[in-house]
Amino acid sequence: MKKIQMVDLRSQYDKIKDAVDAGIQDVIDNTAFIKGAKVTDFQRDLENYLNVKHVIPVGNGTDALQIALMALGLKPGDEVITPTFTFIATAEVVALMGLTPVVVDVDFDTFNISLESVKRAITPKTKAIVPVHLFGQNADMEAILALAKEHNLFVVEDACQSIGSVYTFKDGRQAHSGCMGDIGCTSFFPSKNLGCFGDGGAIFTNNDELAAKMRAISNHGMVVRYHHDMVGINSRLDSIQAAVLGVKLNYLNDYNAARFAAASYYNAAFDGNDKIITPAQSANSTHVFHQYTLKLNGVNRAELIKHLNDKGIPAMIYYPVCLHLQKAYQDDRYKAGDFPVAEKLSECVISLPMHTELTEEQLKYVTTSVLELVG
């Protein structure tokens, strides 16, 4: 049996090697390393895939979030609401910009931002909500969009883990993750569902004005060459990464289906065991399983991880510390106990290997090994 990894990028690459290598060689032959045709081709293909008006390729997912917030014209002291159980990037860019991150709790079942918690956090200074579609499943966007409209707030979706996931509104209308709010952001970090061979990211919007502004901001605030209309940054997707992504986008649905199949195998093995809570599936969102994350109930997590590691199986904790308890984000507004659901999750979650190349033999070995310890 092949060695089990959290993410097996090598096996995935082996299946598309010829097309990827040819794409990269093409960029080298043309030496169009920045803003080349590969980037515009990928941008167009992704716009079509997502059915969104504008895709703005940028340097990484964190920059995508920063550029999105820069384009909204927020001022120091403005409050931006984001969940406390997530990767640091959302709160980080808010803090970097001199805005005030306001963190809220999440739902135990879905790991996603809690609507009730958002409602309680809205003040006259609130300007935006940044929901994170954690682990590959959309947050409750219909309710979030309605709440944002009621309070005149922007919605910036963090779709770094959820590309390809589809949300269905009550009227039957469907939209891709990241294409529902004012702006959506994604990451092409290698291990993401659509990953490149380095750093990469993109911004999505249906708003022409915001799109033009974000394109300029990502390129030094430049609209006409060497004329700078606003303060910008330098954040571009390079052509070699776009060449890789152009090939992999053709397989994104297959990749997400393979993840779903692996998750279904895990679910079938664990369902009915009262010490293991399998991931809940929202009624209004598909799940692309960026991570397969269990909640343990009365199982010693450290012991389980050691048991798995001893058997050659990696396992990770996403995320072990909530944002409001991170050293860099300590302030007198928050203390331990403020967000009980998120804090409980940080103590009981465990993520198992999840990628596009898991074999049945590997999945069986993982589930058997988990159950050996859990019983």
Ligand SMILES: *Cc1c(COP(=O)(O)O)cnc(C)c1O
């Ligand atoms: C990966 C990730 C990011 C950041 O993306 P980078 O490309 O690494 O900057 C932001 N938010 C979430 C939820 C992520 O998973």
